[in-house]
Amino acid sequence: AQTVTQSQPEMSVQEAETVTLSCTYDTSESDYYLFWYKQPPSRQMILVIRQEAYKQQNATENRFSVNFQKAAKSFSLKISDSQLGDAAMYFCAYSGLNNAGNMLTFGGGTRLMVKP
Amino acid sequence: EAQVTQNPRYLITVTGKKLTVTCSQNMNHEYMSWYRQDPGLGLRQIYYSMNVEVTDKGDVPEGYKVSRKEKRNFPLILESPSPNQTSLYFCASSPFPDSDDGYTFGSGTRLTVV
Numbered sequence: 487a488q489t490v491t492q493s494q495p496e497m498s499v500q501e502a503e504t505v506t507l508s509c510t511y512d513t514s515e516s517d518y519y520l521f522w523y524k525q526p527p528s529r530q531m532i533l534v535i536r537q538e539a540y541k542q543q544n545a546t547e548n549r550f551s552v553n554f555q556k557a558a559k560s561f562s563l564k565i566s567d568s569q570l571g572d573a574a575m576y577f578c579a580y581s582g583l584n585n586a587g588n589m590l591t592f593g594g595g596t597r598l599m600v601k602p
Numbered sequence: 603e604a605q606v607t608q609n610p611r612y613l614i615t616v617t618g619k620k621l622t623v624t625c626s627q628n629m630n631h632e633y634m635s636w637y638r639q640d641p642g643l644g645l646r647q648i649y650y651s652m653n654v655e656v657t658d659k660g661d662v663p664e665g666y667k668v669s670r671k672e673k674r675n676f677p678l679i680l681e682s683p684s685p686n687q688t689s690l691y692f693c694a695s696s697p698f699p700d701s702d703d704g705y706t707f708g709s710g711t712r713l714t715v716v
Binding site: 490492495528529530531577579589590592593594595 | 650
């Protein structure tokens with residue numbers, strides 16, 4: 487079974503600075519998807535960024551980018567120019583292409599605090 | 603607006619009193635799923651459905667039931683709730699198995715069982 491680990495329960499960053507959230511996963515599959523979701527206090531789960539494992543190029547979405555290291559099974563999220571609105575819980579998630587039910591396996595989450 | 607609608611948003615109930623949390627999506631998605639979120643554990647899948655009348659267990663199905671009589675609806679049923687089912691619940695949907703869009707999530711139901 488796949489597992490996803492987020493080793494940082496909490497992180498803080500100064501507004502306008504850069505922060506990196508860590509995620510590692512364990513799988514025996516060669517093709518899969520990886521995701522970062524943001525959960526603000528409203529509880530809504532918001533997709534931040536996704537990465538296909540067969541793509542070597544790291545995904546980017548505006549201020550959000552990932553460092554995908556397939557051999558190391560690492561998928562970190564970098565937030566540049568942090569804003570107060572980035573404060574939230576962040577979840578790393580894995581989805582295998584052969585998963586029945588398209589199940590997402592989530593890490594335990596990292597709470598990000600942004601200091602003004 | 604494309605969305606997954608869950609109700610209620612908050613629910614407090616007593617042990618053993620049957621309850622249903624409703625979930626509806628307007629995107630014609632094939633796949634729907636229920637997750638529970640607990641501190642430090644992230645979200646864990648309870649049940650999923652690949653199509654109408656097709657449902658199966660996820661990682662933590664004990665104490666829960668689901669049904670998929672219509673494509674848009676996927677209710678979660680707790681026949682006899684217990685305090686260890688106190689949690690934050692999410693319904694989610696996606697168009698097909700290999701969707702790289704991940705899931706669209708509902709806004710969550712905070713359930714407290716006393």
